[in-house]
Amino acid sequence: MSLNDPGDTRTQGVKPPVTHVGILGWMKANLFNGALNSVLTIATLYLLWKVVPPLIRWAFIDSVWHTTGKACRHAAGACWSVVWENIRFILFGFYPYDSQWRPLVAMLLLFGLLFYSQNRKHWKKHLIYVWIGGLFVMGLLMKGGLFGLSSVESTKWSGLPLTLLLSIFGLTAAYPLGVVLALGRRSKMVLVKWLSVTYIEMIRGVPLISLLFMSAIIFPLFLPEGITINKILRAQVAIILFTAAYIAEVVRGGLQAMPRGQYEAAESMGLNYYLTMRLVILPQALKIVIPPTVSILISAFKDTSLVVIIALWDLLKTTQSVLANPEWMGFSAEAYIFIALLYFGGCFSMSSYSRKLERELSAGEQQ
Amino acid sequence: MKEEETKKMHDGQAENAMVEIIDMHKWFGEFHVLQGINLTVQKKERIVICGPSGSGKSTLIRCINRLEEHQKGRIIVDGIELTSNIKNIEKVRAEVGMVFQHFNLFPHLTIIDNLTLGPIWVRKVPKAEAEETAMFYLEKVHIAEQARKYPGQLSGGQQQRVAIARSLCMKPKLMLFDEPTSALDPEMIKEVLDVMIELAQEGMTMLVVTHEMGFAKSVAHRVLFMDYGRIVEANTPEEFFDNPQHDRTKLFLSQILH
Numbered sequence: 153m154s155l156n157d158p159g160d161t162r163t164q165g166v167k168p169p170v171t172h173v174g175i176l177g178w179m180k181a182n183l184f185n186g187a188l189n190s191v192l193t194i195a196t197l198y199l200l201w202k203v204v205p206p207l208i209r210w211a212f213i214d215s216v217w218h219t220t221g222k223a224c225r226h227a228a229g230a231c232w233s234v235v236w237e238n239i240r241f242i243l244f245g246f247y248p249y250d251s252q253w254r255p256l257v258a259m260l261l262l263f264g265l266l267f268y269s270q271n272r273k274h275w276k277k278h279l280i281y282v283w284i285g286g287l288f289v290m291g292l293l294m295k296g297g298l299f300g301l302s303s304v305e306s307t308k309w310s311g312l313p314l315t316l317l318l319s320i321f322g323l324t325a326a327y328p329l330g331v332v333l334a335l336g337r338r339s340k341m342v343l344v345k346w347l348s349v350t351y352i353e354m355i356r357g358v359p360l361i362s363l364l365f366m367s368a369i370i371f372p373l374f375l376p377e378g379i380t381i382n383k384i385l386r387a388q389v390a391i392i393l394f395t396a397a398y399i400a401e402v403v404r405g406g407l408q409a410m411p412r413g414q415y416e417a418a419e420s421m422g423l424n425y426y427l428t429m430r431l432v433i434l435p436q437a438l439k440i441v442i443p444p445t446v447s448i449l450i451s452a453f454k455d456t457s458l459v460v461i462i463a464l465w466d467l468l469k470t471t472q473s474v475l476a477n478p479e480w481m482g483f484s485a486e487a488y489i490f491i492a493l494l495y496f497g498g499c500f501s502m503s504s505y506s507r508k509l510e511r512e513l514s515a516g517e518q519q
Numbered sequence: 520m521k522e523e524e525t526k527k528m529h530d531g532q533a534e535n536a537m538v539e540i541i542d543m544h545k546w547f548g549e550f551h552v553l554q555g556i557n558l559t560v561q562k563k564e565r566i567v568i569c570g571p572s573g574s575g576k577s578t579l580i581r582c583i584n585r586l587e588e589h590q591k592g593r594i595i596v597d598g599i600e601l602t603s604n605i606k607n608i609e610k611v612r613a614e615v616g617m618v619f620q621h622f623n624l625f626p627h628l629t630i631i632d633n634l635t636l637g638p639i640w641v642r643k644v645p646k647a648e649a650e651e652t653a654m655f656y657l658e659k660v661h662i663a664e665q666a667r668k669y670p671g672q673l674s675g676g677q678q679q680r681v682a683i684a685r686s687l688c689m690k691p692k693l694m695l696f697d698e699p700t701s702a703l704d705p706e707m708i709k710e711v712l713d714v715m716i717e718l719a720q721e722g723m724t725m726l727v728v729t730h731e732m733g734f735a736k737s738v739a740h741r742v743l744f745m746d747y748g749r750i751v752e753a754n755t756p757e758e759f760f761d762n763p764q765h766d767r768t769k770l771f772l773s774q775i776l777h
Contacts, residue, residue: 416586417623421637421689422613424605431636436627513627 224483234483235490238474242491245310245470251302255313258293261286262316270505272512306384310465312494314384318456318466319498322391323449329392330399331438335429337404348400355397360455363390368462387459395452402444406437439513446506450499467491536595537562537693537724538583543592545578552578553589554748560693565725567735567756570745571771576728579745580695583726584615597692613641616686620698622678624670630657630681631666637689649688656684660714676707680714687718694718696727730775736760744768 167173183193214229217236224231235242244252265286268274294313297303309317336348355363367386375381410433418428438445457468465473471491475484538560545553552575560566568576581587582594585601585608594601596611625633634653638644644652657663660680662673670678679699686694696715700708712734719725719738729735735742735756742759744752744767752759752768763769 411623413619413621413623414625417617417619417625420584420586420612420615420617421686422609422641423637424609427640431640432625436625439627 220479230486231483232486232490234474234480234486238480241311242467242470242474242487243312245314245465246308247310247313248302248304248308251296251304254293254296254301254304255309255311258290259313259316261290261293262320272509306382309384311470312467314459314464315456315467317384318388318391318459319453321388322395322452322456325392326395326399326452327445327449329396331403331434333396333400334403334407337400338407352397352400355394356401360390360394360458361461363394364458364462366390383462384464387462387464391452391456394455395448398448398452399445402441402448403438405444406439406441407433409440410437439510442506442510442513446503450502453498453502454495467494535561537564537597538726539593539595540583541593541595543582543589543594545575545582545587545589545591552748553582556592556748556750558743558750560724560726562692563722563724564740565719565723565738566727566741566743567739568726568728568743568745569730569732569735569771569775570743570751574745575748576745577697580617580697580726580728583693583695584612584617586617609641613637613689614692616689616691616694618679618682618686618694618696618699620702622670622675622682622702624678624682624685626670629667629669630662630673633670633681634685634688637685642689652688653684656687657681659687659717660684661710674707675703676710679703679707679711683711683714683718693724693726696725696729698728698730700729700731732760732776744771746771 184190210229212229214227215232216224216227216229217232219227219231219233220237224233240249240252244255247255265283268282269279292298292301294309295304295306333348333352336344337352339345339348364387367390368383371386372380414432414436415428418432423431457466459466460469460472468491471487474480475487480487536559538558540556540558543553543556544551556579558579568579570576578587582589582601583596588603589601597614599607599611601608601611624630625636628636631650631653634656635644635646635649638649638652639646654663654666657666660683662677662680662684665673665677665681670681673681683699699715700711703711708731712731715725715727715734716738725738727734727739739756741753742756743750744759744763744765746767752763752765754764759768760772763772
């Protein structure tokens with residue numbers, strides 16, 4: 153029998169043993185791979201069996217969805233009514249009840265814009281105009297006073313729109329500022345370098361809470377009489393300044409990882425400092441630091457909830473005040489699970505988008 | 520009076536000089552890496568610089584486009600003296616191409632974008648024209664079919680040829696090569712040297728730091744030997760290889776030619 157003979161049984165019909173393929177093989181490789189792992193697997197399964205069914209029973213089977221607080225007290229499971237009966241206050245706070253469609257439309261517009269921008273094919277000049285237009289419409293919807301929309305004071309902005317306002321603007325403004333600070337810290341100009349280092353170290357040396365207090369209480373003392381700056385704006389600035397310092401340090405790490413040769417190649421063709429950074433160094437350095445940058449952005453997003461301490465009514469505060477209502481007192485688990493899910497949605501989409509972006513940007517670059 | 524005269528004479532000399540280096544010194548901290556370099560490179564002249572490692576040959580050519588700053592003496596490139604004036608430095612850099620030992624292509628850009636970056640942003644050439652020029656030079660280095668790939672997808676020899684084409688796209692008056700074949704696998708050295716020889720035949724002014732003595736013999740007008748921060752010997756390739764004057768040159772040649 154020759155080697156080329158198709159009937160050669162040495163190369164045909166031999167399959168791996170059944171214990172190495174399919175579900176059995178997978179279980180053997182991943183769950184029962186050795187004594188310790190087998191014990192851990194069994195322990196975990198036991199724990200899940202103990203926890204998951206009661207949780208499902210509490211959350212779905214025995215739960216109450218549309219009823220009053222009183223009726224809830226007799227229910228065996230979760231009282232989701234606390235969320236559904238108060239959803240408009242949790243989401244929009246003190247925004248005038250009849251006009252709450254306006255922040256809703258503004259938020260939908262924001263989500264639409266974010267969704268449109270996530271596609272890298274749309275990263276062209278027109279995107280800037282789209283955003284400027286979108287922001288103008290959103291501001292108009294929130295503030296009113298034009299085109300027959302009644303004017304709504306920003307002190308009444310609360311709930312989810314406020315949280316989104318603080319985080320989206322906070323993150324988008326902090327990122328470029330952080331990049332500039334990182335470049336400043338590596339600058340050869342002594343004054344620029346010194347200022348950047350001082351700024352970064354001072355901001356990183358204080359907690360966000362103290363910055364927020366300063367913006368709310370101390371800063372207005374320095375303003376001339378009669379001039380007040382919007383409280384939301386002050387908190388917004390504090391968040392931007394704080395986040396920028398952290399982003400600066402992460403970006404500096406990326407800049408330091410760039411090989412000397414990249415600078416030399418760019419400079420040796422006559423590119424000036426600005427073009428070298430913009431075209432050669434930053435596109436590579438910022439890509440390297442996407443994972444730590446996103447960590448910072450995610451934590452900044454969650455940290456916006458700290459504005460409750462300076463009496464801004466963000467999502468967390470509106471939820472708390474619902475729970476302070478005697479009718480709904482005691483259903484904090486349900487309410488907090490609800491806003492936890494909202495926060496999780498935001499954070500998870502940021503991190504999965506960043507992973508997608510990383511994949512796309514490195515496609516083709518490596519072998 | 521006297522100064523004026525010497526200046527005039529100097530300008531007269533400079534007529535045909537691409538690079539003039541006059542008593543140039545450089546220190547790295549305490550280390551005196553270049554100790555009084557005098558060198559004039561004529562237009563269309565091709566010079567090969569060799570010497571043991573640490574002799575200052577790379578530093579010398581890196582001073583010519585001010586990737587390194589000299590601390591004493593003068594360097595004049597195509598009529599522009601290199602001082603701390605950044606505008607002048609950028610002008611000189613735009614006229615002087617440089618090829619590095621480690622290629623230094625931009626990994627985040629495709630080959631064609633690597634080539635058009637300088638022309639578009641420094642020379643303000645329209646994109647379409649820049650791409651046309653880029654394709655012309657890519658064909659010249661026999662690599663046009665790779666234009667849409669990224670540097671990481673190319674072999675070392677191909678990357679170095681792209682690097683040469685990238686420099687050529689700027690239409691430089693002078694090309695500096697800093698050990699262009701030292702980081703290459705042996706089978707790729709020839710393809711890069713062939714491109715450099717073609718370039719030489721077209722009359723490019725070239726300063727090449729290399730240990731490829733075959734290349735030196737076939738294209739160089741002059742071979743310089745450097746040691747301890749000085750130009751020890753400068754001669755035509757024939758004289759240099761057949762009749763070296765200094766003991767250090769002889770020793771060096773015996774070591775690299777076996």
